[in-house]
Amino acid sequence: METEVALLDDKAGKSALRAALASNLEEAGKLETLINNLFKLTRLEASELEQHFTPVSVSKITSDAMTDTTSRAKTKSIRLVNEVKDATVMGDRTSLTQLLTILLDNAIKYSPDKSEIKITSKRSGSIVVVTVHDQGIGIEPEALRHVFERFYRADAARTRSDASGFGLGLSIAKLIADVHNGSITITSKMGKGTSASLELPVADTKA
């Protein structure tokens, strides 16, 4: 509000602008603390969630996450291709769907119009790996090391006016993967695309 008034006022002096900026930074700092505390709470609740895990179909959560993101993909004429073979994992269906939605959301956000996003799965022994492959802008090696940090956004993402965000998606995704004794691995080639893989232990260990 204060910022808005300062920016609207042509005659606002440097000191007024500086004050507005300082107050904004203070607000941002408070929000950051709030969000960090929320993460702590979530982690506590998440450890309780484990007691309520049920068998979850990987195909089902994939198609639910695709349904969640279809309209965003459509506005960019991006083709979503589902090549996931079913497997069962133990988990919280809503959170796992949210995790895949976060990966798909990134794939869509950081990809050019008319590109293709493919979701595949691979079973090896007692684990299943679900991967979202995109043909987007990619992540530089230096940035790749930080993408799971809260509020981190690579330069390439921050400078794009069409790709806004808080830099929280992947930290939430990692939290959900951790609770499920799983992990997320991201590989990327600048200008070529990114692959984000979710690895989970399977519940049905036969075949």
Ligand SMILES: Nc1ncnc2c1ncn2[C@@H]1O[C@H](COP(=O)(O)OP(=O)(O)OP(=O)(O)O)[C@@H](O)[C@H]1O
């Ligand atoms: N598929 C991708 N292609 C290119 N860059 C990516 C991709 N996924 C993540 N990134 C990079 O990692 C950063 C962190 O991703 P994350 O999902 O945590 O945040 P965000 O997408 O910027 O914001 P939010 O998810 O909170 O809306 C992004 O800002 C972007 O720089």
Ligand SMILES: [Mg+2]
């Ligand atoms: Mg994101």
